[in-house]
Amino acid sequence: MFSNRWITKSTGTYSDNINRLKEEIKTADAIVIGAGAGLSTSAGLSYSGERFEKNFADFREKYGITDMYSGGFYPYGSLEEYWAWWSRHIYVNRYDVSTGKPYTALLELVKDKDYFVLTTNVDHQFQLAGFDKKRLFYTQGDYGLWQCSKACHNKTYDNEAQAREMVAKQKDMKIPTELIPKCPVCGAPMTMNLRCDDSFVQDEGWYVASERYESFIRRHNGLHILFLELGVGMNTPVIIKYPFWQMTAKNPKSVYACVNRGEAYCPQEIKKQSICFDTDIAEVLENMRKAEKNAL
Template sequence: MYSGGFYPFPDKETFWAWWSRHIYFNRYIKAPNPVYDDLINLVKDKNYFVLTTNVDHQFQLAGFDKERLFYTQGDYGLFQCSVPCHNKTYDNYDTVVSMIEQQEDIKVPTELIPRCPVCGKPMTMNLRSDDKFVEDEGWHKAAERYSSFIAENKDKSIVYLELGVGGNTPVIIKYPFWQLTAQNKNAS
């Protein structure tokens, strides 16, 4: 699924046929395995915060408190201007569902291709893939909540649990967690 996002689709109608399904099944449908449910059961009665590079919102779908989540790399559930001409994002659920319902021959109707309401340029997913990523108001509020959590717990007994962080973005979670652990004798 990941590599499909880089495929050179022949036109925007085919591009959005693929992306609408990708977004729908990865963002709006709960994962069919118990991993996120098991995690929430481990932390639900604890002081926790989730910093994630995942863009699928599976933590939220499993019941994690939205105020204790920071999706640093974006959200499949949001569109943003591809330019971007402004720092605002837009919920895409209704558009994605319409694309899925109305596509034929692996193409969405041209009129469903999302356009920026400000400049008219094409919309894109709110995914950090280049310097055009929109850090909207919600992103900044989540970043502040995460920073506050780290500051409030910096000298306390704490576990920094890193799960599945690969080699692409170690500076977001892996390396900071190593540094925070090295700076606090009460951290693991």
């Protein structure tokens, strides 16, 4: 539908865009938020640099791992090592973490609106910020959930208590063998409930959230919808970015807003319906929040 030749990165000045987005949030019949990794990065939840060194310097020294993302794919030699890494990864990104300011600022902007969140993030930040759980669809899983590595049944399991115990008892980058989680159905090792291959388990909660999202889109078809995309890159554009572009093109009453430093663009075909910020997400949301307060 869209050609890369027609993509534009600029849709107006920063101040004009702030005013336009403020007005769209105020007047939209519904707001669909599409959130990617860039939103959590803007919140300071980086997978590299100082935060990585603070929590995983031993793994870097032993294995040459340079960031949390690549560490999740490392071929560890044993399940004891695998779970030493993942329990620590879960802990620092899911349980031992505060709510990022961009998330709280975003909630303040949309809390009184009819909104829904579609996200590829798996760090639970939306719920930590206080977003309505029934208005969230985590498409790619959750750091707080485990599943059978063989996907022998469509059920996921909360991991907080076990992950915390693994972190507390690991030594030399290994957990005690008896803490390795096993599937209660088939006995195979458990694994993270993260979409990385076709063994990803879509449990009952996943399907309920999916239907809520689809129902939200159907109910507002043809109305004034703001598609607000935050920090979505091109790793999985078919989940958020491309559908947002397509739905905007089909509905002349809709508006597409993209906030993403270094990756803010839209197709030429929807330029007049678009607002793009090549700026830090936290900065834009905070400026929006302040503008909203000043208007009261």
